Amino acid sequence: MNPSAYQAFARHVNPPLARYLALSGRDQRFARASACEMETDAGEVYTDWIAGFGSLNLGHNPPALVEAARAHLASGVPNLFLECLNPVAGLLAERLVQAAGPGFATAYLCNSGTEAVEAAVKLAMAATGRRGIVYCEGAYHGTTLGSLSMMADGEYRAPFEPLLPHFRRIPFGDLDALATALDAGPAALVIEPIQVEKGVRALPGGFLARAKALCHDHGALLILDEAQTGMGRTGSLFAFQEEGVAPDVLVLAKALGGGVVPLAAMVAGEGLFERAYGDPLRCEIHNSTFGGNSLACQVGLEALARLASPEFLDDVRARAAELARLLEAQVAHHPLVERCFVKGFLGGIRLREGDHPWFTWSHWGMDEFAARPAMGALLVHRLHRRRILAQVCAHDWSSVRIEPPLVVTVAQCQAFVAALREELDWIAGHG
């Protein structure tokens, strides 16, 4: 890759991000990637424990998906089937509905998680004729205005207030608060099974079943956002399957496109699409030009087939169990670690804040972050120097996410946990 292309990013795409990356030594020029590794133009190999925030479940550039894309582009099949029957979208929607299980009927295909969330919210409003949404503290559903109206407090949200009216926030996992909020007659509850960005915290067991019953008692829908937890991430194809409770509407994104194409879906229960958009005047009022383009759908079909395969998921669970065992043995009880959670290949390590002044943002010359925890970023920095790509959670900078591609090897898990342990020891010894 031409070096000036990276400078062009710094100049024309996101100058402040580029400055921060340079300042924190993270301005490597990555040029190639496959499976769990990214390689710089200088040949340095990094292991990726961010995995496109859960998009690269099959790893970088999975050969089967790349080949599917290549073959599809060469096939002459139309990419855009606007105002026509789209057979590739048809097949993908059919597979998604089947994979989601009994009760699901349609899938709206689009290009990003936030679009799928917006589609779900609008579907709920149109189907129920109601206004208002109940969402959770600590949520992350995307950055467009509807999704943003359900965003946790903080810098993602503050500059855009006031957001949509009648969006009510409840504490994550609080059934009493849910019951109260439902009294106002909202269209739906929108919730994530695991709030990744709030430090990777899971709903209490049994919550989904009771929440679904409460929603239905109040005439509201249950919308489950599995943009990040879905597609095998937690060891099941969808996290809700572990609870045995299906939502009314399921949001999928990220890994659905295999990390190769932008692809997201809103999978809806029987009758909902009809209730919302069930006549010729309304059947296209929610749309997106490239939603369901056949290239994305073809790659999505390939990705889904692989991620949903029982052998693949068995293997994921076996390797994830080994990662969990290693974390428990070497990291979970470290004095710096407040909490260590992992489910499948989705986890988080929450660090206690240190009290040494030289482990603070202001000592590092980044006073603009002074109010934030510094230990998560410190650990990320130390890991990065060992060529491990990691990141904190968007709403909880004390927590470092554990989110490798699902094709990560046991050896890579061992190396990661050993590095984690050494760096935690180093921080404890120097702060």
Next chain:
Amino acid sequence: MNARDRRLLEGKRVLVTGGSRGLGSAICKEFGSQGASVAFNYSNDAEGAAKTLAAVEATGARALAFRASVLDEAALASMVKDIEGAWEGIDILVNNAGMSQPLPLPLMEPSDWDLVMDVNAKGSFLAARAVLRGMIRRRGGAILNIGSLAGIRLIEAPAHYAASKAAVKGLTQSLAKEVARYNIRVNCLAPGLLEDGVGQSLPEHRLEEYVRHTALGRVGTLAEVAAFAAFLVSARNSYMNGETILMDGGL
């Protein structure tokens, strides 16, 4: 006793690197007689270390000696831990450990370069980092780096030595800026040629040449450098920071 007569470093806890002989040993003794508790390290010269230890104790001061290279992070950490354990802190660090080799460029191997750069520059960084952790926590202290005329002026000195001492000057400036907010001052004392120590490897005619060009007409003594070092790290010298001071008899 009025303020002028009070000893300069009364009650201060000091770590001097490279205290087994030469300037380091002289600094240990001077600091002891100025009322400081003195810890020092060395990497080889156990006999010299024993002499320094005895000499510091003879001043009535507390003294500790450690065999620990300034390039051994773990040994530095455990030394600092021991001193802080015994005295509850370190107020002053003198980065004195240093070395040179009389090598002209054509005979200087990359390994020679690395060794001299490592001991003089990296060793100062590592010792400073080991001690600063506690100084910052206690929000106070002083660091004195021993530089050299060779790092500042054009004199005949081996390239690696001159480069390492210029590095020490830069380290002084950067550290001074970084830790001033914690009430820690960092300065550098750069002697010219002294009566003993690293300069002894100079050939006779070079020594004569140096003496001829120095206004005072002689080399410096270890004692006069040590006395000035005591002032530089003392509370009397409260506004000097990031500075490199030459002490060369007027060249």
